[in-house]
Amino acid sequence: GASVPSRVGLVLVGAGPGAYLLGAAAVVLVNTLLAVAPVRLAHQRPSIADDERAVSLTTRDGYAIEGTATRGADGAGAVLLVHGVADGRDRWLPWVARLRAMRLHVLRIDVRGHGRSDGGFVTYGQRETADVDAALAWLRGQPGVDREHVVMVGTSMGGGTVLAASRDAPVVAAIALAPASSYPRLVAQRTAFLGPLAPFVLNGSAHLARALGQIPMTDWRPTDRMSRTLPFLVAHGTDDGTIPITLSRELAATRPNVSLYELGCGHDDIPAATAADAHWPRMRAFLAAHGLDDR
Known part of the structure; x- marks a missing residue:
């Protein structure tokens, strides 16, 4: 965020x-x-391209969550993007451009209390997991989506939310960028x-x-609810002054299902940095390894 x-x-x-x-x-x-x-x-006026559409979801606890959907190729996998605190769905535009080029389906949301979504309280992943659950259910139910190949990606607080949601999430893998894990x-x-x-x-x-x-x-600690078997790629900037990289190093050292990728960037710019030419091949390879490749 x-x-x-x-x-x-x-x-x-x-x-x-x-x-x-x-x-x-x-x-x-x-x-x-x-x-x-x-x-x-x-974040009241998010970017929506001509070939995208606005989406409104309702969580199990009654919150309206707003998002933007990008359609991919028929039969392609899908990616859910979850932003950090005090941020919005457009933080993910560099990733959307990359995923669009792979012809994957994409949904980026404003979590509760952010952007155009309901709510005035931030619970730092405790209740935002309901937003993720609703978004995944919507995404997997869309025509043309390969529901068996869905990946969720989160950054900062969103990364912690993805960790916490992972135990029961219907996804094949997850990516957490500089996650708030503890x-x-x-x-x-x-x-x-x-x-x-x-x-x-x-x-x-x-x-x-x-x-x-x-x-x-x-x-x-979002890690208390984290899956111990779901494949995770955790990317963290060595110049992060907001969430210490030591948290991600400890996570990778104690969880066999976590792979750590370190890159030279700060906290707020990690979504853009991981989508840059120097680092996107690692992100893309992880997606491809779990069935989300170019169409």
Whole structure:
């Protein structure tokens, strides 16, 4: 997703005793709102080419999810693209161009709370998996799609969402770009500026998260729900200052179904970088290895 002052988001919207605690929580909340709101407005008019169409889906929990579908060749496989936090479906345009050239079917969505989709809350993959499930069901049900050869791809928060959705997803493989695989590590990194107040703010927000039926971000690891058998390609930039590449290195070292591809780029530009001439052959080879080749 786009670089923002705070990626911890609504997880840190919590209150506890004391004016300092409330003040610290308010600072995080304000930073989050200022970061997310303008970006959401910026994604109200997504790009739709003449041969594409707008799609509206309904999730199992009642959210309307908007997306853009690109039709491929009859009998071709399909790819679902999932963006990161404070971003939108058009982040994937470089990938769409590549997949279009392969004549694959493509669906790129705005996850809940983003772009033109319903919702004002970001749960960092906990509930966004329902968006992925609805999108996959729609994609696999389209005429001309080889429903046995579908791959999902996510970046940043979307990468973490893909990890969390993978256990039961009807796909043959998945690609995660700089995935947010462990939020406890990211939360600790992002709240360091609070100093000794950090534990109090995080404890307060954890109580609120539980009251809302969510896993506190201090406990939320998408890898806990990740498939241990689905083939994964994880790509991560060595210059990523938002999500440390060490997370992906640890993931690849502990999960035999994960292959790691490192490239010299930052966080926000990894969708474009992986679609560039220098790195697309690795992405394409992974797709082809799982039945999604040129038509």
